Amino acid sequence: MSDRARNPTIIDVARAAGVSKSVVSRVFTGQGSVGTRTRERVLAAAAELGYVVNATARAMVARRTYTVGVFVRDAATPFYGHVLTAMQERASHHGYRVVTATGSGRFELAEERHALETLVQLQVEGLVVCSGLLPASDVATFAARIPTVVAGRPETHADVTSVFCDEDAGGAGLADHVADLGHHRVAVIGLPPGRSLTMAPRTAAMARRLRERGVEVVEVAGGLVDEVPRLVPEIRAHPGVTAVMAPSDLHAVRLLEALAVAGVAAPGELSVTGYDGVGPLRTPLIGLTTWRQPVAEIGAHAVDAVVGLLDTDTVPPHHRSLAGELVVGRTAAPPRR
Known part of the structure; x- marks a missing residue:
């Protein structure tokens, strides 16, 4: 016989609480009525024994899976990784589990669609899509079949619910800071929308606000983070440029590295700003000037939204825009006179 302790069962909880097995079942499935005192006694016994609800058994009884499928474009990046963590925590609060599919950040559209199809085939009850690439029309196709929420990008499609940081306000707020520095x-x-549905609007907002403030803008076509070093000669070819606004913190840090290799002092010769403000890149060691997205709130509200769609058929698609905040670091400073 194994020396490993046996996990407590529903029968153990019933015995400890002095009730029948069916009463314990009603407490944890929410099926049927149970008196307040009896419920408290059952929950106390379960806590004392360390009883954990068997999710599979619960799903069989309720004929539900209590799972939410989440697709994130690249869980290795700080933004997507922290949003995913927030969603997992919030789903647990609601009594749901998260089934995740993630790409490498280099998935083609067909691969993202296939990942969502796979999640649906796993019988998830709802979907949360975290991708800056998948078009709204594709997401709407899934939303017509299963409760679906887009998280982390400014999606305003009439048939899709979304939760996101206000990219226009973020880009403009960061641009105001750069202009205020002189x-x-x-x-x-x-980046064009075809490369990123999140970075495209924020960088467009940066350029637009700078021009409104009377600042001359040099637009540089960007791409993947690994492609940033090749942009340094192009940026340096424009005389008089004293600051560079990057589409993300990852782009900004890669740019700082490339500038250091090229012998360009930052912020002495070129100020640099990022965007996201999450994860290890927030460290004071870098001191990145950036715009912080409320990733925990985005993740939590996205799960709240998909659970709301599951609980009622009368909730219409809606869009929730959340405010971010400026983070003043040391990578952006007034230009040298």
Whole structure:
């Protein structure tokens, strides 16, 4: 016989609480009525024994899976990783489990669609899509079949529910900071919507606000983080540029590395800003000037939204825009006179 302790069962809880097995079952499945005192006695006995509800048994009784499928484009990046963690914590609060599919950040559209199809085949009850690539029309196709929420990008499709940071306000707020520092010619590394549905609007907002403030903008076509070093000669070819606004913190840090290799002092010769403000890149060791997205709130509200869609058929698609905040670091400073 194994020396390992046996996990307590529903029968053990019933015996300790002095009730029948069916009463314990009703307490944990929410099926049927149980008196308040009896419920408290059952919960206390379960806590004392360390009883954990068998999710599979619960699903069989309720004929539900109590799972939410989450697709994140690249869980290795700070933004997606922290949003995923927040969603897992919130799902647990609601009594749901999270089944995750993630790409490497280099998935093609067909691969993202296949990942969502796989999650649906696993009989998840709802979907949360965290991707800056998958078009709204594709997401709407899934939303017509299963409760679906888009998290982390400014999605306003009429048939899709979404939760996101206000990219226009973020890009403009960060641009105001750069203009307030006294920069008159600024390079903005922009991405087209076809490359990123999150970074495209924020960098467009940066450029737009800078021009409104009378700042000359040099638009630089960007791409993947690994492609950033090749942009340094192009940026340096424009005389008078004293600041560079990157589309993400990862892009900004890679740019700082490339500038250091090229012997360009930052912020002495070029100020640099990022965008996201999450994870290890927030360290004071880097001191990145950035715009912080409320990732914990995005993840939590996305799960709340999909659970709300599951609980009622009368909730119409809605869009929730959350405010971020400026993080003043040391990578952006007034230009040298």
